[in-house]
Amino acid sequence: MVMGAYVSYGTGHHAASWRHPSSDTTATRNLDHYVEVARYAEERLFDTLFLSDAPAVFNDDQAGFGGRVTFFEPLTLLSALAMVTEHIGLVATSSTTYKEPYNLAREYASLDIISRGRAAWNLVTTSKLAAARNLGLPAHPAHAERYERANEFIDIVCRLWDTWEDDAFPADKAEGQFYDPAKRHRLRHRGRVFSLDAELNVSRPPQGYPLIVQAGSSEAGRELAARTAEMVFTAQPDMESAVAFAQDLDRRASRHPRLNPDIIILPGLTVYAGRTEKEAREKVEELQALIRPEFGLSMLSDLVGGYDLSGCDIEGPLPQLPPSNANTSRRALIEKLAYEDGLNIRQLYERMTTSRGHMTLIGTYDFVTDEIVRWFENGAADGFNIMPPLLPESLRDFSENILPRLQHKGVFKQKYRPGTLREKLGLRRPENQYVTETVTTDERGQHHDHAR
Amino acid sequence: MVMGAYVSYGTGHHAASWRHPSSDTTATRNLDHYVEVARYAEERLFDTLFLSDAPAVFNDDQAGFGGRVTFFEPLTLLSALAMVTEHIGLVATSSTTYKEPYNLAREYASLDIISRGRAAWNLVTTSKLAAARNLGLPAHPAHAERYERANEFIDIVCRLWDTWEDDAFPADKAEGQFYDPAKRHRLRHRGRVFSLDAELNVSRPPQGYPLIVQAGSSEAGRELAARTAEMVFTAQPDMESAVAFAQDLDRRASRHPRLNPDIIILPGLTVYAGRTEKEAREKVEELQALIRPEFGLSMLSDLVGGYDLSGCDIEGPLPQLPPSNANTSRRALIEKLAYEDGLNIRQLYERMTTSRGHMTLIGTYDFVTDEIVRWFENGAADGFNIMPPLLPESLRDFSENILPRLQHKGVFKQKYRPGTLREKLGLRRPENQYVTETVTTDERGQHHDHAR
Incomplete structure (x- = not known):
């Protein structure tokens, strides 16, 4: 079972968590807070640390009542947190609508090197209308237009990560040959949205490609995920809809040639648990x-x-x-x-x-544990992105009371596997597309130009 | 005297440094190498760590002979290095031609928070033609066009850093008021290049604005620097041209209202020094x-x-x-x-x-020390951006032999001053423009709309 720690909102996922007596109201701009949370999540064997993102003020409450307003830019924050952790995966969200493929490919490749193979990209097309105003676009692009761009965008980014083959740098001091020109590849892309001739200036990431995560649940979002995602983060209010979602995604995925056939599906999960149900209810009501x-x-x-x-x-x-x-x-x-x-x-x-539409479980530690196992065993989830209502308190509560029960039942690991995030999750590392294509290029035509 | 350590090219500034027996040929993608260099530069009291950048492969040698090809994305790398250093300034280069103001403002604000006030932005308009192909622009924009964009860009970025006043977040738990809406400001910008209505989603950086650095030497570049730069990195082949450059820049700067009247001018400097001149010459020839x-x-x-x-x-x-x-x-x-x-x-x-056009000093340690002091005392420089031909070797050589001589002569500091990079350099922190404007908005007209 894969467990993510969703820690985007400094003081916790509950919208009023910042008002709780235990909360550090500077959390969203306090590096020490994130260092503490990241180290703790790693100590407790979470697989990933997840940061959502949009190029806009969050929860756009103009009156000043909401505590989730400003926050760290995720690639810079995760680069810093990579230095105080060793095992946990680092999932940064970035928008295909409001970034350029080249800049994004560089940032994630760099994070993957810095973290020694623990970077993941949660691809979103952004749903915040303010993003367009912030970036100076005439309007937020329509849903279909955003997904058309996203589809081209991700193909370009993967190709850019392939610019340099893994062994492109013999660095032969005697001969004076630093790299092998035959192992450098230029992408010639002519699409409906993008037209570019590009070579990335970062070496191939340790994972080949950082892990590809997606969170879209619309028709276009599911199709994009079925074709390209290795992990999907989704909001599912109950087990039945989660099962239907998983089956739908599996069916769609089976129609695409995929390196890793199975998509790891992580519904978001908010837990309010206690030794008694009353104690759990009190935790909800205290925040409400x-x-x-x-x-x-x-x-x-x-x-x-x-x-x-x-x-x-x-x-x-x-x-x-x-x-x-x-x-x-x-x-x-x-x-x-x-x-x-x-x-x-x-x-x-x-x-x-x-919950913001994600599943919420309220009850005893045993009840919550059983529900998690039930979802897992019924094919509703491969794990969960845990959204602690209060940080770090609820994360500790979950880690100290639910995770040991899941370990006892044999569904949650006792230690990290070695290696990169892909290796820890049992996922294959993508081969370089320029290498795998060389035998078939003539048949498939010169869609991509192997310049030089 | 301000000292920068220019460490963009992993194995050193000399183009063939990677072939030297002591070189780690994986340096440009080796985090440990940068951690070692950053810690060492801080131990030796360098003021800044400087990373150049362009969205393109560096030294575009298609035959594979050059060792400077791929490299870290600078904002992610400096965010990581912020975690292993405490005092040294972190200068990341970014292009106004190939990034968007909103995304750039976020990244630097985030780095400034992560580093507790040590971020600096070296603004460039990019001179690499390949950047346009990589980003999918029809052509690299003309020089005048790039500078027109840069001028608007920097004004937008500074305004974005002002979105939230320093005390915008009372976070009153009892009242449920997280931020004060009167201290949140929306930029309404209608320019020739950009048109946007934007609010940054990062709190005001600890330094107010990260330090503004520039490196352009053209007419348009000097004018932009005179209006906005606090530090200028420049290539000057000899003292006479450096004096002329400094005087020209000072004259231009005096025509602008500036928070910090004096621009810190740092010519790039490559040193080959030894106990004897012969030893210094051998160090050059070994690399040539x-x-x-x-x-x-x-x-x-x-x-x-x-x-x-x-x-x-x-x-x-x-x-x-x-x-x-x-x-x-x-x-x-x-x-x-x-x-x-x-x-x-x-x-x-x-x-x-x-040297890539920067000053090169070859001679005994005493000769080099005297030359540095001569430049400094003749108003040719406020310090230097040291470009070690070989990393870390030449940085150690300079630090162990030249810096103590400069300390002995009383021109280089014995320890860091406390505080942010601005405070260490004796620079004022910018006030929030929305705050300083409130009294004069009516007189000056509604150039910027304080919408809420």
Whole structure:
């Protein structure tokens, strides 16, 4: 079972966690906080440390009630954390909509070298409308357009990581030959979105390619994941939908030639657990009591795609929403909860502040352990991205009480395997595409030019 | 006297340094090498660690003779090195032509937080023609166009660093108010190059703004530096031209309202020194003997802007070069050496392989020390960016033999000052422009909109 520690929001995943007496309100800009969390997650054998990202202020609450606003840029933060950890995988999120393939390929290759093969790229197309304003685009590109770009983008990035073969640098001092020109490859790409002739200026990453992670759940997102992702992070509210999601993704994946046939599926999971159910409930209520209604409305507005709900009665129903170009799957979930299940606005934001649409388990340590095992054994998940409501407290609670139970049941490891993140997860290392192609280039035509 | 350690090229600044018996040929992709160099430079009280950069393969020698090819992405590498150092400034180069202001502002703000106020941005417009091909631009933009973009770019980036006032986060747990909306500022920028409405998602950097460094020597480059730079890195072949450059820059700077009136000018300096002059000469010759002519030609081709010289006789003169859109000041220097001083092609590339146009001092430790003091006392330099021909060897040689002599003469410090890089260098911290403007906004018109 694969376990990720989702630590994007400094004080924890619950939207009001910063108000908790134990919280360090400077956490999102406090390096020491992240060093402590990263070291602890490694000590407890988490497989990955996960940072979400968007080029915009988070939870765009204009009134100042929300505690998740500014944060570290993830590639720089994970490069720093690579120096205080040895085993844990480092997952940085980056947007294909708001970065350039060349710059992104460099950054992840560099992080992979710095971390000795522990880098992972969570590919997103970004659902924040403010990102377009921040970057100076006329508008946030439409969903289909974002995914068209993402599809070309990832192919370019993988090719860029192949620019230099693994053994391209004999560095023969006597002969004066540093690299072997036959092992240097230029990508000639002419696509609908990108047109470039590019050679990366970073050597091939230790993992070949950093691990490819994705989080999109739309039709286009699933297709992209089926073709290219090795790990998928997903929001699933219950086991049935998680099983359906996993089966759908497996079916799609089987239609593509894949180096690693199985996709590691990690639903997000928020846990409130205690020795008794009452103790667990108290942990929820303690945090829920800290939500100001103004903030709940503001957060919900953001989650449905920037539609302003601030004038609405929180005890009333969610109004019919105009079309939006933002995250469609999270919005669809909120609409389902509102229009089919009949949750009012307050109930909707309370649901969202605890979990943002991810599964939430509330109960005794034994109950939570059993639920996790049940999901795992029923093919709903290969593991979980744990979203601690309160950091570091809930991470410690989970690690000290749930993980040992999972180890006892034999579903969670007792120590790290050696090697890179791919090796630890049992994933194959990608071969260089220029090398594997040389025998078949003539048949397949000169789609990519092997210059020189 | 300010001392920088220029460590971009893993095995050292001499183009054939990788062939030296002492060299680690994996240095440009070896984190341990950089950790050792960074720690050593700090132990020896260097003020800054300097990484040059371009989004392209370095020294674009297609035949494989040159050892400077792939390298770390600088922001990720310096974030890692921030964790193993405490005092040394971390200068990362980034291009205004091939990055977006929002992404760049985030990365440097994040590095400044990670390093507790030691980040510096060396702004370049990039002179490598391959960068355009790598990023998919139709052509490398013209010099004037690059500088027009750079001028707007830096103003945007500084404003983005001001998005959140230093005390924007009261984080009042009792009231549930995390930030003060009056201390959050949106930049509304409508320029010739950029048009955006942006708010940074990183808190204000510890230094206010990371230190602004520049390296352009053209007319447009000097004007940009005079208006915005706090430190200038420059290639000056002799003291007279360095004095003229410094005077010109001071004159230009005096015409601009500047927070820190004086620009810290650091010429690049390559030193070959020994107990005797003979010993120093041997150190040069040992490295010069390692240059293959094919590589010398290839490197020179690259330095004059991508014009292919591979068919030329190395004992003959430099042919008349067609116009180029690449680094104009380095090319002008090469043309001067060729057409006015009569250097043939071999002499040109030998000059360039040792120094790339920067000052080179060859002689006894005492001679070199005296020359450094002479430059310093004659207003040619506020210090130097030391470009060790061989790493770490030449850095050790300089640190053990020249630095103590400079300390003895009272021109180099005995220990670091406390505080951020700005504080160590005696530079003022920039105030937030939104704060200083509030009194005068009406008079100056609504150039920047304080939207919220």
